[in-house]
Amino acid sequence: MDFRSDTVTKPTQAMRTAMADAIVGDDVYGDDPTVNDLEQWAAQRHGFEAALFTTSGTQANLLGLMAHCQRGDEYLCGQQAHNYRYEAGGAAVLGSIQPQPIENNPDGTLDFDKLKAAIKPDDSHFARTRLLSLENTINGKVLPLDYLAQARQFVDTHGLQLHLDGARVYNAAVALNVDVIEIAKHFDSMTVCLSKGLSAPIGSLLLGDKAFIDRARRIRKMLGGGMRQAGILAAAGKLALTEQVAQLSVDHANAKTLAEGLSQIDGFHVNAEFVQTNIVFVKVDDDIDTQQLASKLAQDGITITPGNPLRFVTHKDVDANAITTLLAKINEFVA
Numbered sequence: 001m002d003f004r005s006d007t008v009t010k011p012t013q014a015m016r017t018a019m020a021d022a023i024v025g026d027d028v029y030g031d032d033p034t035v036n037d038l039e040q041w042a043a044q045r046h047g048f049e050a051a052l053f054t055t056s057g058t059q060a061n062l063l064g065l066m067a068h069c070q071r072g073d074e075y076l077c078g079q080q081a082h083n084y085r086y087e088a089g090g091a092a093v094l095g096s097i098q099p100q101p102i103e104n105n106p107d108g109t110l111d112f113d114k115l116k117a118a119i120k121p122d123d124s125h126f127a128r129t130r131l132l133s134l135e136n137t138i139n140g141k142v143l144p145l146d147y148l149a150q151a152r153q154f155v156d157t158h159g160l161q162l163h164l165d166g167a168r169v170y171n172a173a174v175a176l177n178v179d180v181i182e183i184a185k186h187f188d189s190m191t192v193c194l195s196k197g198l199s200a201p202i203g204s205l206l207l208g209d210k211a212f213i214d215r216a217r218r219i220r221k222m223l224g225g226g227m228r229q230a231g232i233l234a235a236a237g238k239l240a241l242t243e244q245v246a247q248l249s250v251d252h253a254n255a256k257t258l259a260e261g262l263s264q265i266d267g268f269h270v271n272a273e274f275v276q277t278n279i280v281f282v283k284v285d286d287d288i289d290t291q292q293l294a295s296k297l298a299q300d301g302i303t304i305t306p307g308n309p310l311r312f313v314t315h316k317d318v319d320a321n322a323i324t325t326l327l328a329k330i331n332e333f334v335a
C-alpha cells in the first residue's frame with residue numbers, strides 16, 4: 001500500500017495486453033501507427049490542433065516552455081509551480097528562459113495584480129515576458145473555471161501566451177464534474193500526464209497548435225526524447241484516457257475518507273472539506289515523529305513519505321480497504 005504518489009500506479013491488465021499487441025513503427029520517421037493514433041485522437045479530444053507524446057511530464061513542460069519562449073524570454077508562474085520548483089530548473093538551464101514566480105494564493109491561483117506588476121516593459125534592461133504558466137490541479141487543489149476565463153482575458157490583454165501544466169487536469173475535470181474541454185479551451189498549450197492516476201507506465205502529452213507542436217517535436221529530438229517503437233507505450237497511454245478517468249472519482253472519495261479519518265486522530269490536523277481531489281495534506285503536532293511513523297507503517301507493508309505536513313496520495317492501487325488499514329495503523333501508532 002503505497003501512499004507516496006499516484007505515480008506508483010501499475011499498468012492495468014488491459015494496458016499490458018494492448019502493449020503486447022500494439023502495431024508499431026519508427027516514430028522518429030512518423031511511422032508508428034499507435035503513436036500517431038494517440039496524438040491525433042488526443043489533439044481532437046482536448047480541442048487542440050496537434051499533440052506530442054513525451055517521455056514525461058517534465059519533458060512535456062520543458063518542450064512547452066521552449067516552444068513558446070526564446071532565449072531571454074520569461075514565463076510567469078507560481079512559486080509552487082512544478083515547472084518552476086520541481087523540474088531541476090530545466091527551462092533556465094536548457095532553454096535560457098527566465099522564470100518569474102509569483103506567490104500562489106492559498107487556493108493555488110495567482111493574483112492578477114501581482115502578475116501584471118511582474119510583466120516587464122519593452123526595454124533593453126528586461127527579459128521579454130511571453131507566457132503565463134498555470135497548474136491544475138495544484139497540490140491537489142482545483143482552479144475554478146471562472147478563474148481560468150479571467151486568466152485567458154488577462155493574457156489576451158497583455159499579449160501573452162497561456163500554458164497549463166495539466167499533469168492532473170483530469171482530476172480537476174472529475175472534481176468539477178465537467179468535460180476536460182471546459183478547462184482546456186482557455187489555453188494555448190496544455191500537458192496531460194498519462195502515468196499518474198491514469199496508470200499508464202510511462203508518458204505525457206503536450207497539446208497545442210500545429211506550428212507549436214512542430215517546434216516542440218524538434219526540441220524533443222534535440223533533448224533525446226525521440227523514441228522509436230514507442231507505440232508500445234502509446235497503446236497504454238490511450239487506455240489511460242479512455243478507460244481510467246472514471247477511477248479518479250473513486251480516488252477522490254478515498255482521499256476524502258482518509259482525510260475525515262485522520263482529522264479524528266489526536267495530533268493530526270486536516271479539514272476534510274478542503275480535500276478536492278486525490279491529495280491529502282495533514283499537519284501533525286511536533287511530538288509526532290513522522291520518520292518513526294513511516295518506519296512503523298513500513299513494517300505493515302504501508303509506504304508513506306515522512307514530513308510535516310504529511311502528504312498522502314490516493315490512486316487505483318490503494319482501495320477503500322487500504323484506507324481503512326492505514327487509518328487503523330496510524331491510530332495504533334498514536335495510541
Ligand SMILES: *Cc1c(COP(=O)(O)O)cnc(C)c1O
Nearest residue numbers: 056057058059082135165167168
Ligand atoms: C508529476 C508532475 C509533473 C512532472 O511529471 P513527470 O512525468 O514526473 O516528469 C509536472 N507537473 C505536475 C503538476 C506534476 O504533478
